[in-house]
Amino acid sequence: MKFIYQQMLAFLSIIIILSGTLAMVFFHLTKEMTYENAWQQMQGYAYTLRKEALKLTTDKAGKTIIVLNVSQLKATEKLLSAQHTHFTIYTSRTDVLYPDNSVIRENRSISKADWKKLTAGNVVKRKQDFRPRKSKSEVDGSDVKITDIYAPCFDYQGNLVAVIKVGEDLSNITQNLQIIRRNVVLTVAFAILVGVILSIIIAHFLTKKIARLRNATDLVAAGNFDVHLDTNGDSELDKLTLDFNSMVQSLRESNEEIKRQEERRRQFFADAAHEMRTPLTTINGLLEGLAYDAIPEESKEKSIELMRNETKRLIRLVNENLDYEKIRSGQIELSKTEFDVVQVLNNIIKQLRNKAEQVGDKFELYTPDKLMVYADYDRLVQIIFNITQNAIQFTENGVISISAEKGNEETIIRISDNGIGMNEEQLRNIWERYYKADPSRKNTKYGESGLGLSIVHQLMQLHQGSVTVESKEGKGTTFTLRFPNKNKLSKI
Ligand SMILES: Nc1ncnc2c1ncn2[C@@H]1O[C@H](COP(=O)(O)OP(=O)(O)OP(=O)(O)O)[C@@H](O)[C@H]1O
Ligand SMILES: [Mg+2]
Known part of the structure; x- marks a missing residue:
């Protein structure tokens, strides 16, 4: 995979994972908060009702009697009709005191576990419940989703005598949540779009620098050591460029050194050949003279001396070279x-x-x-x-x-x-x-x-x-x- 795509993929993955996680956390928190707000409000209604519309008295036998102020209840329900708020008052798990026309289905009764919590004085909150559609404005065929709370009412002896259930249509909450969800999705989409554009720009910028280095490396590989790349940042790539520059410089220096050495070696061999040719020619001439008896007797000794000197010179040249190599290779x-x-x-x-x-x-x-x-x-x-x-x-x-x-x-x-x-x-x-x-x-x-x-x-x-x-x-x-x-x- 090309480097530019790898870079983009890396940027994008980070952006998507981050914004996705943030969006989910944000959405979850808002949902919880919206429910919590609705429950708080409903709990407030339940306590007001308990105070205003429910009166507890005792009969002669000492049994608690609940007196309902139905008109007050209905008035309150009407007042809150815009929020689709409904009240139900239970006197036991399955008995409903209000509304008197309410049909309690089996599954509308309070569960045993919830009743236990209520007896212990806790408020039971439920995210979702159903009630059958009844008004004309509601489309028939399916139930309406509601959220509700159950608040316990105790008499003076501390016995649970009634449970006030406040139910609210979920459509308000879901509507709000949908708006939030839409906004979050739009924000994430925008962040990803900006991320894509940014990653393209950054990746392009990086690959441009790398391409520049590659071109320069090709030039050096082709033997051009005059390459120099300018840098002004302090990123890893800039440091690599600086290293590259100093590498090229030392390559240039060693290349020049090799050339210098080569030139000297060439010069030496030319000199050595020249140096050797002179004594060899002299020795050869003298040997021929001796062979053909062309050298007078009195000069013979001088000729031999000359030959010895020339031979010594040759030996010295060869020995010095051998000596140098021996010292260099650690043989001495x-x-x-x-x-x-x-x-x-x-x-x-x-x-x-x-x-x-x-x-x-x-x-x-x-x-x-x-x-x-x-x-x-x-x-x-x-x-x-x-x-x-x-x-x-x-x-x-x-x-x-x-x-x-x-x-x-x-x-x-x-x-x-x-x-x-x-x-x-x-x-x-x-x-x-x-x-x-x-x-x-x-x-x-x-x-x-x-x-x-x-x-x-x-x-x-x-x-x-x-x-x-x-x-x-x-x-x-x-x-x-x-x-x-x-x-x-x-x-x-
Ligand atoms: N005392 C000196 N005064 C001036 N130049 C010198 C002196 N000693 C060395 N040099 C220079 O340094 C060079 C290298 O010396 P080096 O002894 O390595 O080689 P060389 O004398 O030319 O040959 P050989 O291998 O026969 O000694 C000489 O050619 C000479 O130019
Ligand atoms: Mg010398």
């Missing part, structure tokens, strides 16, 4: 120990001094005599090697200073250079795989692949430490490494 386990980091730094400087001097860079080292670090030895060397190599790579005739100090339950190592530095955009991206701030520098002798820092980042995460970078274009760069102590790690 660190074997952490505590050792002196100052010694490690000295070793690295020794190994890289040659390279640094080739581009006119000088090393400066600021450390205490001894400083312990808790890390995987080989991985720590790999991290510092990578960052220091970058510093050499992007600094000419400058100073590369390395410092180590004790921090708050951690060991801090800083590697600074005063090289070319980076701008903010570059800084945001350097941890990403295959990222190279300047793609034109792809053919340096270090074989840039854009993997170094992403490996450093992953390794620092594995150490539960951190790596941060500060840089200014044209001024230089500082990398800060923080290795938590064994103590600190055991608390985490």
Whole structure:
């Protein structure tokens, strides 16, 4: 079933059930009240009659005698003829004193149960009774419905001596009730009509909002992430629309991220193919030269050295990729120990001094005599090697200073250079795989692949430490490494 019809059905059911119940309660209450009013009035007549038209005396034997003022009774009945009020006076269950011409049928006599109530002093009220039609104005053939009450009369000894029955034609009451019923039915019909119109408007309004969301979802499913829906309310649908907007935004961001990653991957494969082709061509040329003895004896050793270097470069490229994947997929386990980091730094400087001097860079080292670090030895060397190599790579005739100090339950190592530095955009991206701030520098002798820092980042995460970078274009760069102590790690 369509949502709009479900909504309408829900509204309508509520309106119909509510107005129906209210109408029934209202109708029932009015009916009861109308009867109650009529009974009150009739009871009043009965007491007046008792006072005015009935006299109780006692004969010589002490028996109570009822003296009726018939003319008074008739006069009162005449006065109330417009209300079709009739009086009957019983002296026992079956004996009627007034009217004297009244024909008491078997079923007109007072029932035993009612008589018992009357003897106890209660007034008996009955909603409906019948009396035969008699006047000309009344159509023959059926009885007239009447409502009546029976009021008891006691003598001075407290004996029930008479019962005054006041009967009233129900047509007055039923007429009134019919008018009320008609009004109630009209009101309910009006309420339902208004309900239908309102439910159509509300359901239409809701389905319009849903249709708008559906269209937008279709657009997003088709790959359009520029969709934005305006909202101004705070209903559930508005909140859903807000959620939808933020979902589209994160989809757009991740889509852009995927595109960026893809572009970098594509660039990397193009670079890698290019990088590999050069050494492979060199190796191939040299091998052919050796095979055909085209290389003079004195150059052979140099050629072999060249081939070895080129092969190393290839292996490095492949290894770095494999390493990155291994760290990422959690295949690498660190074997952490505590050792002196100052010694490690000295070793690295020794190994890289040659390279640094080739581009006119000088090393400066600021450390205490001894400083312990808790890390995987080989991985720590790999991290510092990578960052220091970058510093050499992007600094000419400058100073590369390395410092180590004790921090708050951690060991801090800083590697600074005063090289070319980076701008903010570059800084945001350097941890990403295959990222190279300047793609034109792809053919340096270090074989840039854009993997170094992403490996450093992953390794620092594995150490539960951190790596941060500060840089200014044209001024230089500082990398800060923080290795938590064994103590600190055991608390985490
Ligand atoms: N000290 C630095 N000064 C200026 N730019 C730097 C520095 N260190 C890194 N960068 C920038 O960050 C980029 C990413 O560095 P990363 O070490 O990840 O890759 P790479 O050095 O290009 O390649 P490799 O995988 O061979 O290390 C570099 O290409 C460079 O543009
Ligand atoms: Mg590097």
